Amino acid sequence: MSHRPLLLAAALADRRPLPDRGALVDRARTAEAAGLELVTIEPGPFDPLLVAAHLAARTSRIGIAPVVSTTTTEPFHVSTALATIDVVAHGRGGWVAQVDDPADVDGTVTWDVTADAAGDAAEHLEAVRALWDSWEDGAEIRDVATARFIDRDRVHHVDLVGEHLSVRGPSITPRPPQGHPVVLARADGPAAERLVAAGVDVLVAAEGAPSAAPRRFVDVVVAADAHDGLAARLIALHADGADGVVLHAEDLAGALAAVLPELERAGVRPAADDRDGPPPGGPADPEDPAGPAAPPTLRERLGLAPAVNRFEARA
Amino acid sequence: MTAPRKQVRLAAHFPGVNNTTVWGDPASGSHIDFAGFAHLARTAERAMFDLFFLAEGLSLREHAGHLHDLDVVGRPDAMTVLSALAAVTERIGLAATLTTTYHEPLEVARQLATLDHLSDGRAAWNLVTSTDAVSGANFRRGAYLPYDGRYDRAGELLGLADRLWRDGPGPFRAEGRQVDLHGEWDLASPPQGRPVILQAGDSDAGREFAAQRADAVFTRHASVPEGQAFVRDVKGRLARYGRRPEDLLVLPGATFVLGDTDEDAREQAAHVRRQQVSGPTAIVFAEQLWNRDLSAYDPDGPLPDVDPVEGEITIAPGSIPARAFAGKRHETVEQLRALAARDDLSLRDVMVETRARHSFVGSPETVADEIDRHVQLDACDGFILVPHITPGGLDAFADRVVPLLQERGSLRTAWEGGTLRDRLGLPRWSPAESAVRAD
Numbered sequence: 001m002s003h004r005p006l007l008l009a010a011a012l013a014d015r016r017p018l019p020d021r022g023a024l025v026d027r028a029r030t031a032e033a034a035g036l037e038l039v040t041i042e043p044g045p046f047d048p049l050l051v052a053a054h055l056a057a058r059t060s061r062i063g064i065a066p067v068v069s070t071t072t073t074e075p076f077h078v079s080t081a082l083a084t085i086d087v088v089a090h091g092r093g094g095w096v097a098q099v100d101d102p103a104d105v106d107g108t109v110t111w112d113v114t115a116d117a118a119g120d121a122a123e124h125l126e127a128v129r130a131l132w133d134s135w136e137d138g139a140e141i142r143d144v145a146t147a148r149f150i151d152r153d154r155v156h157h158v159d160l161v162g163e164h165l166s167v168r169g170p171s172i173t174p175r176p177p178q179g180h181p182v183v184l185a186r187a188d189g190p191a192a193e194r195l196v197a198a199g200v201d202v203l204v205a206a207e208g209a210p211s212a213a214p215r216r217f218v219d220v221v222v223a224a225d226a227h228d229g230l231a232a233r234l235i236a237l238h239a240d241g242a243d244g245v246v247l248h249a250e251d252l253a254g255a256l257a258a259v260l261p262e263l264e265r266a267g268v269r270p271a272a273d274d275r276d277g278p279p280p281g282g283p284a285d286p287e288d289p290a291g292p293a294a295p296p297t298l299r300e301r302l303g304l305a306p307a308v309n310r311f312e313a314r315a
Numbered sequence: 316m317t318a319p320r321k322q323v324r325l326a327a328h329f330p331g332v333n334n335t336t337v338w339g340d341p342a343s344g345s346h347i348d349f350a351g352f353a354h355l356a357r358t359a360e361r362a363m364f365d366l367f368f369l370a371e372g373l374s375l376r377e378h379a380g381h382l383h384d385l386d387v388v389g390r391p392d393a394m395t396v397l398s399a400l401a402a403v404t405e406r407i408g409l410a411a412t413l414t415t416t417y418h419e420p421l422e423v424a425r426q427l428a429t430l431d432h433l434s435d436g437r438a439a440w441n442l443v444t445s446t447d448a449v450s451g452a453n454f455r456r457g458a459y460l461p462y463d464g465r466y467d468r469a470g471e472l473l474g475l476a477d478r479l480w481r482d483g484p485g486p487f488r489a490e491g492r493q494v495d496l497h498g499e500w501d502l503a504s505p506p507q508g509r510p511v512i513l514q515a516g517d518s519d520a521g522r523e524f525a526a527q528r529a530d531a532v533f534t535r536h537a538s539v540p541e542g543q544a545f546v547r548d549v550k551g552r553l554a555r556y557g558r559r560p561e562d563l564l565v566l567p568g569a570t571f572v573l574g575d576t577d578e579d580a581r582e583q584a585a586h587v588r589r590q591q592v593s594g595p596t597a598i599v600f601a602e603q604l605w606n607r608d609l610s611a612y613d614p615d616g617p618l619p620d621v622d623p624v625e626g627e628i629t630i631a632p633g634s635i636p637a638r639a640f641a642g643k644r645h646e647t648v649e650q651l652r653a654l655a656a657r658d659d660l661s662l663r664d665v666m667v668e669t670r671a672r673h674s675f676v677g678s679p680e681t682v683a684d685e686i687d688r689h690v691q692l693d694a695c696d697g698f699i700l701v702p703h704i705t706p707g708g709l710d711a712f713a714d715r716v717v718p719l720l721q722e723r724g725s726l727r728t729a730w731e732g733g734t735l736r737d738r739l740g741l742p743r744w745s746p747a748e749s750a751v752r753a754d
Binding site: 016017018019021044045046047049050051053054056057058072073074076077080081083084085087088107108109110111135140142144146147148149150151152155165166167168169170172173174286287288 | 338339347348349350353354357372373374375381382384385386387388389390391392394395396398399400401402403417418419420421422425426429430432433452453454455456457483484493494495496497498501502503593594595596
């Protein structure tokens with residue numbers, strides 16, 4: 001198999017009922033310093049979207065993807081929050097879409113949750129991306145001569161009418177830096193097929209599941225005393241066709257120290273120093289007049305094609 | 316020993332999507348980039364403000380069947396921005412406006428508690444209600460909530476949030492008409508016990524809601540006597556809920572223009588006001604009042620000679636100003652005609668005169684005097700200041716007015732410890748819970 005280097009993500013989960021903010025920041029920076037492509041913010045007591053925004057302001061080059069349910073959320077709110085994270089992170093934003101079992105979320109939202117959670121998820125995902133497209137790049141014109149702030153011909157209603165949900169749009173938030181922040185979906189079985197068909201960028205699946213998604217990641221759980229043999233396992237997954245791995249490591253720094261040199265020796269993943277982008281070291285001053293260093297976007301780091309705006313493509 | 320001087324409470328409102336914001340000024344920067352939010356929040360923090368404040372709009376404004384394109388359009392998600400700001404500020408409170416109509420109860424409770432934890436006790440919520448159909452079309456349930464039901468949903472949602480914040484992890488059940496939920500809550504109580512709750516809404520129902528449930532009221536700016544009357548009314552309602560007058564802060568929104576002298580400030584204000592009301596904006600303002608198409612009229616000519624149209628709002632549905640004129644369109648138009656005739660004003664002049672007033676115009680001394688006078692005379696407890704430039708519109712206020720307020724002893728010179736709630740002198744628990752604990 002001669003495919004790309006193995007992509008690496010670190011899953012950030014934290015203790016209940018009170019996560020340790022400092023530990024979340026430390027682990028995100030550990031992952032960044034080790035050259036990982038992204039961190040996922042796992043569901044927990046803290047809202048993952050807000051943790052992602054907080055970490056975006058405390059890091060400078062790693063991708064940040066909160067896990068957010070499609071079943072219990074409004075696509076409009078998810079779309080604007082993810083666009084905002086992408087703005088704060090200068091194009092490092094992502095989303096791990098998760099589909100809940102309707103029985104598990106009974107009584108937690110004030111609308112009737114459909115039994116067809118996968119169908120709802122596909123429509124949700126489509127709505128989120130349509131809202132990202134609803135502002136064309138350059139829609140803000142600030143034309144003093146005509147007193148117009150936007151060119152309203154470049155801001156669109158999305159008018160999605162689905163079986164489970166409808167959204168008129170446009171978004172309140174302009175198109176984010178990546179156009180489309182990276183959409184990962186963690187799903188298995190029929191739900192995974194629906195989401196891949198709906199156009200996710202990355203499917204995060206159980207080991208071995210084949211997929212038509214552009215990228216396939218595998219979740220790997222790593223206990224603190226199980227670093228021996230971890231590298232071999234990752235190398236095997238890579239050989240088996242996985243594009244990337246999401247490490248759910250109890251001791252992230254220890255796990256990375258154990259596996260990164262072996263992955264490099266095996267030619268599966270180069271060392272962090274060989275990779276593109278500015279050196280890690282925490283965030284630049286957000287008000288720095290020189291502007292932030294321009295790290296590659298998360299789409300670029302995952303080798304994904306630039307996002308196409310459906311409204312511009314139509315024109 | 317004399318009583319300590321009453322402290323001026325200040326909040327910085329990020330410039331909004333209305334004509335107050337002068338986006339055409341060369342100093343005007345991005346309304347989206349995080350750098351602008353960081354600059355304004357840090358300026359307010361340096362100036363010892365209590366709060367940084369973000370508004371909300373869940374649809375783009377529309378006028379005459381099109382997206383309204385004359386004002387700033389577009390904004391990031393408020394709670395997301397504030398969570399990022401929590402990483403680059405240390406003391407200032409972080410307030411988001413969230414409507415109880417189109418946000419989910421558990422999501423609101425979790426997000427505010429999360430922000431409170433991420434910021435070490437600096438989260439605040441400006442609670443608003445809404446029922447507009449344009450925003451409803453962006454959400455799963457559409458415009459599901461009748462106007463009369465908006466405070467039912469708000470009250471039930473806040474009631475559930477208060478219980479979750481107070482009790483922390485464990486099973487919960489709410490059995491309201493609007494909020495009928497149950498499950499297992501998994502997050503520890505926030506550092507403030509309860510994030511600071513502001514309430515915006517001047518209706519009688521809004522005032523009663525504030526008296527019963529809120530920590531602060533966000534209201535309109537008014538003269539000292541009008542402000543005193545408002546304060547008497549709203550604080551007069553507190554006793555029946557077992558609350559003290561100091562348990563509810565009254566914070567009007569206010570604008571300002573500073574100059575080296577009062578005369579210089581007046582000249583600058585005149586310039587700013589004309590920028591805030593361009594010719595096309597003057598036509599839009601007139602259409603909100605007349606409730607009919609006036610696009611054929613010249614903004615630099617006389618007021619339209621046609622009559623306004625009462626009844627269904629056709630040209631600016633969802634517009635708050637258009638709704639505010641309902642029932643008094645003829646009367647208002649007659650007042651404007653009298654003003655135009657008296658001072659020989661064009662349509663645009665009239666709109667500048669009536670729709671672009673600034674709360675405080677003057678030298679730093681004059682503005683500091685006026686702000687402090689309102690507070691010391693109990694016309695309010697402070698102000699939510701809305702600069703007209705992003706993101707530097709607060710810089711001069713921080714540099715020139717704040718030191719004068721500090722010299723008078725009306726504004727802190729160093730940060731007290733504790734949470735936002737502690738710094739505002741507010742009790743730790745929700746009003747209902749506080750009443751129980753006081754027994």
